[in-house]
Amino acid sequence: MTEGRLLIGNRRYSSWSLRGWLPVRLARLDVEEVVIPFAPAGAASPVKGRTPSDLVPYLEHRDARVWESLAICEYCAEQAPGLWPEDRAARAHARSIAAEMHAGFRALRASMPMNLGRDTPVVVTPACRADIDRVETIWREARAAHGGPFLFGATFGNADAMYAPVVARFLGYRPDLGADALAYCDAVRAHRLVADWYDAAAAEPAEWILDKYEAI
Numbered sequence: 001m002t003e004g005r006l007l008i009g010n011r012r013y014s015s016w017s018l019r020g021w022l023p024v025r026l027a028r029l030d031v032e033e034v035v036i037p038f039a040p041a042g043a044a045s046p047v048k049g050r051t052p053s054d055l056v057p058y059l060e061h062r063d064a065r066v067w068e069s070l071a072i073c074e075y076c077a078e079q080a081p082g083l084w085p086e087d088r089a090a091r092a093h094a095r096s097i098a099a100e101m102h103a104g105f106r107a108l109r110a111s112m113p114m115n116l117g118r119d120t121p122v123v124v125t126p127a128c129r130a131d132i133d134r135v136e137t138i139w140r141e142a143r144a145a146h147g148g149p150f151l152f153g154a155t156f157g158n159a160d161a162m163y164a165p166v167v168a169r170f171l172g173y174r175p176d177l178g179a180d181a182l183a184y185c186d187a188v189r190a191h192r193l194v195a196d197w198y199d200a201a202a203a204e205p206a207e208w209i210l211d212k213y214e215a216i
């Protein structure tokens with residue numbers, strides 16, 4: 001019997017679900033995964049009433065109820081402290097860039113919604129380009145300070161989980177990126193858990209593919 005459950009949306013589209021799922025799996029929490037497919041345009045949300053915020057991801061583990069991806073990262077780090085860097089200053093850096101991802105980059109999100117089935121370039125608006133440039137700076141500074149291949153060294157952690165959907169966007173929409181950003185994208189895409197997520201997304205039923213996301 002599992003110790004709880006994790007509610008997520010379609011793996012093809014749900015960037016926030018990916019951000020919640022990765023730390024749960026990194027922390028090896030024994031929870032059941034429940035996928036709630038997104039609704040077509042005009043239909044009622046199937047998540048409504050099933051989570052405290054009416055959004056995914058949502059984690060129930062033992063007697064804890066956790067929603068919001070960043071809160072799930074923090075909860076999982078209590079079970080597996082290595083998800084944040086051990087060094088105090090590095091840990092502060094990791095939390096800062098994770099929070100920046102959680103709260104910002106609206107132009108990037110609007111221009112490049114996550115779609116793991118996409119492999120087509122997009123016209124990049126000036127606002128989106130500014131977001132991309134900031135992401136590249138965040139990645140470059142963290143990797144330079146801690147040696148890579150991930151943001152804080154050799155181990156994939158919570159900060160990487162928060163930026164994994166950005167990697168998916170960059171791989172699908174192919175904006176111009178510097179060599180360091182491309183190397184980081186390759187490292188994240190090759191991680192075993194990210195690869196598992198992509199494989200599961202590819203196996204989702206065809207009826208879960210939605211025109212409102214594919215038309216962008």
